[in-house]
Amino acid sequence: EIVLTQSPGTLSLSPGERATLSCRASQSVSTSYLAWYQQKPGQAPRLLIYGAFSRATGIPDRFSGSGSGTDFTLTISRLEPEDFAVYYCQQYGGSPMWTFGQGTKVEVK
């Protein structure tokens, strides 16, 4: 099983600051099959990034994904008030096919 470890657990930042979230895999992720999701309290998770760096439909360009192999990063260039949430990474090419990281909470400093 591919285990995904996200860091940090919590990121305390102010609006306008840059957020850098890390996702490290225990094995190489096949063909960069890595996605990122955002979840706010009481809401369903929302797809942000797939294929490690492709933005989903309607996602602002302040969100960007990068990385390959075992190390992946989600960057939010300038935090907007609506970006404070929990972010999860997911791999979708291993066995079992889908596993998730434990999440990074981005909170207001």
Added chain:
Amino acid sequence: EVQLVESGGGLVQPGRSLRLSCAASGFTFDDYAMYWVRRTPGKGLEWVSGIGWNSGNIDYADFVKGRFTISRDNAKNSLYLQMNSLRPEDTALYHCVKGPVASFRGAYFDYWGQGILVTVSS
């Protein structure tokens, strides 16, 4: 607008059964793979099961194999999860999830329902 609305959750005793349903709208249901994903306080998000567009391909996480059955009715735009022999560790928020393509392998999840709570307790 894609909408996925789960129902059928609740409190159930260990060893009993429950059937979850998901009503889908806003897209051509039989063009896409569908999934169930759950969230627990202890383990976070876990993929539970997936089904291809025509039910030809189905898979389960090891921890539910032999106990849970996924199915779909394309005529009713509905996804189901029959959960038997429930255990306390199955207590979770269960999300109905849509894939971006017809095949369910090698795909991410592009839309999620808000989830339905299942509590397994005596």
